[in-house]
Amino acid sequence: MSTATTSFFEPASVTSSGRPVLHQAEVECHLLSPVDLETEPTTTATTTINSLDFPALKSGLGILTTHRLLWLPSNATTDSSSPISIPLSSVTHIFSPKKSIKSMFHSPRIRFQVSMHSRSVVVTLVIRGKGDIDGFLTKFWDCWRGRAWEIGNDSGGGSSSGSVPVSGSVSGGGLYSSDGSVRLVGVSGILRKEQEMWESTDKSLQEAFHDLNALMRKAKEMVILAEKMRQKLLSGSSSQSSSGNDEEMGSKEEMQDWLLSVGIVSPVTKESAGAMYHQQLSRQLADFVRIPLEKAGGMINLIDIYCLFNRARGTELISPEDLLQACSLWEKFDVPVMLRKFDSGVKVIQNKSHSDEEVFARIKNLVSKPEALRSGITASDAAMTLGIAPAMAKEHLLSAESKGLLCRDISPDGFRFFINLFPEINSDDIHIELFSHFTQSAIKCQSNLDRPGFKVALRRDDRKRAIQKSLLGLFCNGWNFQPDSDTDPDPGLSSLTLFCVRWNDTDKASSSSAIHYTSTL
Amino acid sequence: MQKLGDFKLPQFFNYPPYFTLQPVRDTREKQVQLWKELILDYCRTQKIFVIGLEEEFPLFSNHLIERSLSNEAREAFLSVLVSEGRAEWLDRGHRKCLILWHRIQDWADILLHFVRDNGFEDSVMTVEEIRTGVESRGTELHGIDRTILMRALKLLEHKGKLAIFKGTSADDEGVKFSV
Numbered sequence: 075m076s077t078a079t080t081s082f083f084e085p086a087s088v089t090s091s092g093r094p095v096l097h098q099a100e101v102e103c104h105l106l107s108p109v110d111l112e113t114e115p116t117t118t119a120t121t122t123i124n125s126l127d128f129p130a131l132k133s134g135l136g137i138l139t140t141h142r143l144l145w146l147p148s149n150a151t152t153d154s155s156s157p158i159s160i161p162l163s164s165v166t167h168i169f170s171p172k173k174s175i176k177s178m179f180h181s182p183r184i185r186f187q188v189s190m191h192s193r194s195v196v197v198t199l200v201i202r203g204k205g206d207i208d209g210f211l212t213k214f215w216d217c218w219r220g221r222a223w224e225i226g227n228d229s230g231g232g233s234s235s236g237s238v239p240v241s242g243s244v245s246g247g248g249l250y251s252s253d254g255s256v257r258l259v260g261v262s263g264i265l266r267k268e269q270e271m272w273e274s275t276d277k278s279l280q281e282a283f284h285d286l287n288a289l290m291r292k293a294k295e296m297v298i299l300a301e302k303m304r305q306k307l308l309s310g311s312s313s314q315s316s317s318g319n320d321e322e323m324g325s326k327e328e329m330q331d332w333l334l335s336v337g338i339v340s341p342v343t344k345e346s347a348g349a350m351y352h353q354q355l356s357r358q359l360a361d362f363v364r365i366p367l368e369k370a371g372g373m374i375n376l377i378d379i380y381c382l383f384n385r386a387r388g389t390e391l392i393s394p395e396d397l398l399q400a401c402s403l404w405e406k407f408d409v410p411v412m413l414r415k416f417d418s419g420v421k422v423i424q425n426k427s428h429s430d431e432e433v434f435a436r437i438k439n440l441v442s443k444p445e446a447l448r449s450g451i452t453a454s455d456a457a458m459t460l461g462i463a464p465a466m467a468k469e470h471l472l473s474a475e476s477k478g479l480l481c482r483d484i485s486p487d488g489f490r491f492f493i494n495l496f497p498e499i500n501s502d503d504i505h506i507e508l509f510s511h512f513t514q515s516a517i518k519c520q521s522n523l524d525r526p527g528f529k530v531a532l533r534r535d536d537r538k539r540a541i542q543k544s545l546l547g548l549f550c551n552g553w554n555f556q557p558d559s560d561t562d563p564d565p566g567l568s569s570l571t572l573f574c575v576r577w578n579d580t581d582k583a584s585s586s587s588a589i590h591y592t593s594t595l
Numbered sequence: 596m597q598k599l600g601d602f603k604l605p606q607f608f609n610y611p612p613y614f615t616l617q618p619v620r621d622t623r624e625k626q627v628q629l630w631k632e633l634i635l636d637y638c639r640t641q642k643i644f645v646i647g648l649e650e651e652f653p654l655f656s657n658h659l660i661e662r663s664l665s666n667e668a669r670e671a672f673l674s675v676l677v678s679e680g681r682a683e684w685l686d687r688g689h690r691k692c693l694i695l696w697h698r699i700q701d702w703a704d705i706l707l708h709f710v711r712d713n714g715f716e717d718s719v720m721t722v723e724e725i726r727t728g729v730e731s732r733g734t735e736l737h738g739i740d741r742t743i744l745m746r747a748l749k750l751l752e753h754k755g756k757l758a759i760f761k762g763t764s765a766d767d768e769g770v771k772f773s774v
Contacts, residue, residue: 450611481622483611485662492612496625499607 450490
């Protein structure tokens with residue numbers, strides 16, 4: 075079925091979250107759902123048209139862009155039809171809507187002629203749901219006559235040669251301005267008042283739109299300029315890489331990153347998406363967060379995403395409320411990211427594949443280091459090790475604490491975390507246990523005062539657990555230990571080197587007392 | 596081994612989180628358990644009967660690691676002792692706590708043993724004599740808190756083992772044993 079669909083129409087690619095993949099400089103203008111796409115061969119065209127070439131495309135999402143008309147199945151997982159696209163360049167005629175009594179009872183339809191692959195068909199767009207049909211038709215006309223695809227091709231070639239062509243004859247370049255359907259207060263309200271003034275004189279209105287169109291064209295120039303700057307930086311860094319110092323290189327790379335992250339070319343707006351605004355925004359956000367999420371190690375603060383997303387959108391800013399709503403809609407879609415709320419109320423975005431276990435393992439590793447055993451770790455220590463923001467690191471530490479991995483220490487020094495030894499503490503008396511384990515083993519102490527450490531030889535039959543408990547006993551009494559290797563002492567181990575550092579004093583005197591301490595055992 | 600006077604402190608006394616009230620349930624339970632045992636152990640060996648929350652109490656701070664228990668933590672640990680019958684608040688404001696390292700019933704048994712061992716089965720003693728007299732010297736009763744002693748005596752009176760009566764001086768009471 076899907077192969078048949080593509081025989082006439084071009085297939086359209088979509089992202090994993092179901093958003094269309096747009097071409098360069100392509101901008102979405104209007105969305106309608108649900109719509110059917112019906113095709114009927116024109117009588118004058120080729121006589122043998124296989125009905126399989128034109129399967130019924132029922133109740134999907136219709137997206138009008140500056141370059142194409144896209145039809146996406148409403149549910150990608152269950153629908154057998156695949157997304158298709160009709161380039162506006164192949165539209166040869168748009169029929170005016172027929173006004174008849176019959177049409178009042180029908181679903182609204184928009185008919186247009188498409189000729190591709192030396193065949194010509196009449197396509198009917200049937201709008202099943204409620205939607206701004208007139209608005210859609212106006213946009214359709216605007217985009218079709220705007221011939222954005224031609225401008226895009228020209229400027230693509232022009233950026234390399236350095237000249238910026240501006241086609242002055244284009245009348246329908248204005249995408250967001252021509253319908254005047256501003257429904258907002260505040261600055262927008264003032265704009266609307268302004269507009270009402272304009273409407274009093276038809277002539278000045280025309281002029282005003284002319285200005286806006288000019289502005290839009292200027293915006294395009296700016297994009298081309300930014301692209302050129304990036305190209306220049308790229309070529310510059312490669313040629314000067316031998317002479318330029320690292321700092322300069324760093325700032326250049328940063329600059330490139332900025333330029334690269336500026337563009338969401340076609341942000342989903344309330345105006346273009348209408349009732350499907352949040353749904354489409356949600357999908358676009360899911361696509362957008364993938365890269366920042368990768369950089370942040372699988373989890374990112376919602377506030378950070380809010381900033382990044384809005385910066386990428388440029389002027390079409392969204393409110394925090396919209397962002398939250400977009401995130402909460404992810405549950406309904408098949409997207410690889412999710413919104414997570416920590417017990418403390420902090421909200422983050424994380425990959426579905428992100429596992430706390432991995433983070434916990436790294437935290438455990440961190441708190442098991444000799445220095446951390448002695449004085450604990452702070453959120454910023456964890457942040458540096460994990461390469462994430464301190465606020466996020468604290469959330470990880472708190473959840474590790476609630477899992478019983480860590481415990482807290484609040485003192486005038488601040489809020490620190492220690493490895494949780496409470497379950498290991500034997501309240502009867504560790505001392506006795508330690509004593510018995512060490513006396514059962516043949517203990518040989520090798521004193522080395524230069525390096526505060528001593529070697530304990532253990533008999534082969536000592537169990538791993540026993541060794542650990544013994545070490546723990548030492549630790550609890552104010553000594554830190556570090557086995558020979560970073561791994562746990564293995565059951566067949568014959569000797570361990572213990573580096574002893576006493577809490578709050580690390581001088582030689584304490585190391586000598588360390589040796590004294592064990593030899594009394 | 597760190598010591599507090601002649602009291603041997605446990606190993607975990609130098610573990611800084613031991614001095615911060617742990618919010619996680621399992622960890623807290625273990626912490627409370629350790630503190631309970633340490634407080635009772637310390638009070639028994641040092642013959643301490645009353646802990647004042649606002650007064651300096653050597654067990655509640657560790658100068659070596661510069662940590663001390665917050666008032667909230669102190670009250671939390673003592674409250675657990677109270678709920679298990681091993682301590683009692685002496686005032687409504689929870690500022691003073693009576694530590695019962697022996698329960699009242701156990702104190703009463705100790706008292707009976709003392710009476711039998713010394714042949715006081717039908718004798719008369721004053722309360723002060725029991726606490727500070729020559730006979731009790733060397734026993735656990737020596738220097739016992741008056742409140743605890745009176746509670747133990749009342750328990751035995753209730754069982755008919757003795758009778759308490761007003762003594763000649765206003766501030767002392769007599770006890771007539773009839774074991």
